[in-house]
Amino acid sequence: MVTIADIAKIAGVSKSTVSRYLNGGSISDATRKKIERVIDANSYSPNKFAQSLKAKKTNIIGTIVPRLDSYATSQTLIGIDEQLRELDCQLVISNSSQDLNREIENIYSLAKQKVAGIILLATEITDGHLEAFRQAQIPVILVGQQHDQLHSIIHKDYESGYELGKYVLQKGHRNIAYLGVTEKDIAVGIKRKEGFKKAVEGQPDTLVHYFETSFNIKGAMERVPEIIEEYQPSIIVCATDNIALGALKAAYMKGLRVPEDLSLTGFGGYDITEITYPGITTAKFYYKEAGRMAAKDITKLVNGEELGKISFTKYEIIERESVDNLL
Amino acid sequence: MVTIADIAKIAGVSKSTVSRYLNGGSISDATRKKIERVIDANSYSPNKFAQSLKAKKTNIIGTIVPRLDSYATSQTLIGIDEQLRELDCQLVISNSSQDLNREIENIYSLAKQKVAGIILLATEITDGHLEAFRQAQIPVILVGQQHDQLHSIIHKDYESGYELGKYVLQKGHRNIAYLGVTEKDIAVGIKRKEGFKKAVEGQPDTLVHYFETSFNIKGAMERVPEIIEEYQPSIIVCATDNIALGALKAAYMKGLRVPEDLSLTGFGGYDITEITYPGITTAKFYYKEAGRMAAKDITKLVNGEELGKISFTKYEIIERESVDNLL
DNA sequence: TTATGTTTCGGAACCGGTTCCAATTGGTTC
DNA sequence: GAACCAATTGGAACCGGTTCCGAAACATAA
Numbered sequence: 001m002v003t004i005a006d007i008a009k010i011a012g013v014s015k016s017t018v019s020r021y022l023n024g025g026s027i028s029d030a031t032r033k034k035i036e037r038v039i040d041a042n043s044y045s046p047n048k049f050a051q052s053l054k055a056k057k058t059n060i061i062g063t064i065v066p067r068l069d070s071y072a073t074s075q076t077l078i079g080i081d082e083q084l085r086e087l088d089c090q091l092v093i094s095n096s097s098q099d100l101n102r103e104i105e106n107i108y109s110l111a112k113q114k115v116a117g118i119i120l121l122a123t124e125i126t127d128g129h130l131e132a133f134r135q136a137q138i139p140v141i142l143v144g145q146q147h148d149q150l151h152s153i154i155h156k157d158y159e160s161g162y163e164l165g166k167y168v169l170q171k172g173h174r175n176i177a178y179l180g181v182t183e184k185d186i187a188v189g190i191k192r193k194e195g196f197k198k199a200v201e202g203q204p205d206t207l208v209h210y211f212e213t214s215f216n217i218k219g220a221m222e223r224v225p226e227i228i229e230e231y232q233p234s235i236i237v238c239a240t241d242n243i244a245l246g247a248l249k250a251a252y253m254k255g256l257r258v259p260e261d262l263s264l265t266g267f268g269g270y271d272i273t274e275i276t277y278p279g280i281t282t283a284k285f286y287y288k289e290a291g292r293m294a295a296k297d298i299t300k301l302v303n304g305e306e307l308g309k310i311s312f313t314k315y316e317i318i319e320r321e322s323v324d325n326l327l
Numbered sequence: 328m329v330t331i332a333d334i335a336k337i338a339g340v341s342k343s344t345v346s347r348y349l350n351g352g353s354i355s356d357a358t359r360k361k362i363e364r365v366i367d368a369n370s371y372s373p374n375k376f377a378q379s380l381k382a383k384k385t386n387i388i389g390t391i392v393p394r395l396d397s398y399a400t401s402q403t404l405i406g407i408d409e410q411l412r413e414l415d416c417q418l419v420i421s422n423s424s425q426d427l428n429r430e431i432e433n434i435y436s437l438a439k440q441k442v443a444g445i446i447l448l449a450t451e452i453t454d455g456h457l458e459a460f461r462q463a464q465i466p467v468i469l470v471g472q473q474h475d476q477l478h479s480i481i482h483k484d485y486e487s488g489y490e491l492g493k494y495v496l497q498k499g500h501r502n503i504a505y506l507g508v509t510e511k512d513i514a515v516g517i518k519r520k521e522g523f524k525k526a527v528e529g530q531p532d533t534l535v536h537y538f539e540t541s542f543n544i545k546g547a548m549e550r551v552p553e554i555i556e557e558y559q560p561s562i563i564v565c566a567t568d569n570i571a572l573g574a575l576k577a578a579y580m581k582g583l584r585v586p587e588d589l590s591l592t593g594f595g596g597y598d599i600t601e602i603t604y605p606g607i608t609t610a611k612f613y614y615k616e617a618g619r620m621a622a623k624d625i626t627k628l629v630n631g632e633e634l635g636k637i638s639f640t641k642y643e644i645i646e647r648e649s650v651d652n653l654l
Numbered sequence: 655t656t657a658t659g660t661t662t663c664g665g666a667a668c669c670g671g672t673t674c675c676a677a678t679t680g681g682t683t684c
Numbered sequence: 685g686a687a688c689c690a691a692t693t694g695g696a697a698c699c700g701g702t703t704c705c706g707a708a709a710c711a712t713a714a
Binding site for chain 4: 381
């Protein structure tokens with residue numbers, strides 16, 4: 001390992017001069033050239049630990065994800081990764097495996113690592129989270145959930161729910177099942193549903209039933225047959241694309257044709273919804289873009305810049321073949 | 328920030344004594360108790376940078392992945408993450424976005440961070456990789472590809488290809504298309520194909536055509552129609568589940584029923600192959616398990632233990648509905 | 655009680671950087 | 685050539701740990 005002292009000795013200057021060279025202090029042209037030569041002749045690069053030890057901080061951004069095997073997570077991470085690379089920040093990913101306690105532990109652990117900021121792909125914010133953030137004294141950006149004490153980047157859950165609701169009505173559906181998720185998840189469990197509710201309420205001769213399932217495909221597969229049998233909806237509006245995938249499989253297994261016998265919609269815009277047959281109509285969120293924004297925003301916070309509490313990402317209704325036109 | 332010096336002062340001992348307490352040196356019972364009390368009264372924990380600076384090493388394992396949005400990557404990472412957590416190692420994930428140069432840069436970058444070991448989810452090993460590893464002087468485990476100079480964990484590509492070949496024959500298929508990928512990818516592009524070839528060669532009255540496409544779904548969607556039109560195979564054996572998904576979509580779009588008009592198989596065992604309709608018959612690899620093994624092995628190497636050059640993960644042919652029985 | 659051997663402990667150096675401060679150098683101006 | 689000011693430079697302290705080494709404390713044996 002070649003150190004700054006070695007460079008200094010070889011170049012015939014002092015450590016402090018080399019350090020100044022590295023950090024842009026005032027230096028004469030002659031010594032600048034000399035040091036430059038020596039440094040890349042010996043391919044020197046400063047020891048990160050020594051730097052962090054002295055600086056008491058790093059340029060690492062910690063990202064906590066609830067799970068690694070999810071489209072939304074992957075895409076968001078890709079966006080974060082790309083942007084942080086441009087900003088010359090290091091990314092550390094911390095997986096909480098959908099365990100809120102582990103999530104909180106991860107906050108403390110990142111704090112001990114002296115990360116400059118934390119991006120949290122949030123599902124639910126508890127007092128434990130807030131306490132951890134308070135103790136850590138580190139800037140935080142939430143992605144996907146809103147909280148009035150924290151900065152967040154959120155998808156337009158309410159608006160997309162509303163627009164999708166209007167779309168479904170416009171296609172002539174009047175007997176609707178909405179298959180949602182737990183209200184603990186404010187964004188997905190409440191906002192989407194509320195937006196949808198707002199869109200369909202007041203529409204004459206329209207029946208809407210609300211159901212709840214888990215986030216995974218299997219859960220939806222099991223839930224959907226009962227719903228169909230009991231209420232015979234012409235459409236099931238699913239709160240996530242995964243749920244829609246489960247519903248699609250369930251429909252197939254019951255021998256129903258989609259969309260002729262049953263229409264479906266999702267939320268998310270996962271790539272796979274384009275590949276299924278039929279393609280699934282869905283409210284597409286721009287996760288990668290959200291990741292990019294999160295990365296930009298966290299570095300702004302780290303640098304002490306001002307920042308609005310909330311940013312929104314755009315969304316788009318992608319019309320495919322899974323919704324029948326009943327009119 | 329409370330430091331070791333603070334603890335020492337409060338406890339009325341020297342820094343070295345506290346350090347000994349932390350690292351298991353010889354200490355009298357009385358001072359042990361005293362220090363213990365002070366430490367958790369002040370919730371002290373040692374500064375990682377200072378430790379790493381002195382020790383010139385870390386307990387961080389770097390994992391380089393070619394992409395984040397892939398089933399195989401996610402699952403492998405989950406396995407690595409779980410196992411490293413048990414082994415009290417820190418995981419750092421480095422994404423190369425399928426860019427070999429960036430992959431090599433990432434090796435150097437991890438080396439600069441003084442990671443204890445590197446796990447590489449490999450696609451192709453170039454001289455640049457070898458040179459980087461040589462310079463880094465850090466233990467490496469390859470996952471998914473084999474290389475005689477490096478330790479690796481590989482899936483049984485040849486064997487699974489062979490078994491799937493036999494399966495296809497046994498189902499009575501005699502006009503077969505094999506849709507593979509570039510031979511630059513030894514495991515996926517060559518091994519799987521060779522295993523399959525071995526299984527079908529010598530089978531009388533059997534026609535097999537080999538084709539190549541990219542790794543993504545879209546590529547397969549575009550490639551498959553030509554293949555069907557030109558050769559009318561009864562089955563397309565796809566080198567990855569993604570390719571099979573693309574083929575499935577392409578078949579649907581041509582109005583072909585699967586498996587009645589066209590059979591399909593994949594490799595990988597992605598969860599989604601269970602959800603499509605019909606479910607896709609595939610050779611399932613245990614990525615999570617491979618990740619676990621990689622994590623265990625890299626820590627063994629880090630600790631200087633001996634290790635065989637190659638480990639295999641198991642695989643399994645998952646029979647679903649996408650293969651018609653022609654007999 | 656003294657000599658000897660073990661534990662236990664403190665002091666100081668070190669890891670590889672950064673930064674403050676004072677000293678030197680060089681260039682201007684009179 | 686002296687005086688002055690700004691630009692460069694070197695020395696030393698510091699960040700928060702670990703570790704070597706010698707001193708002190710204690711226990712045991714003679």
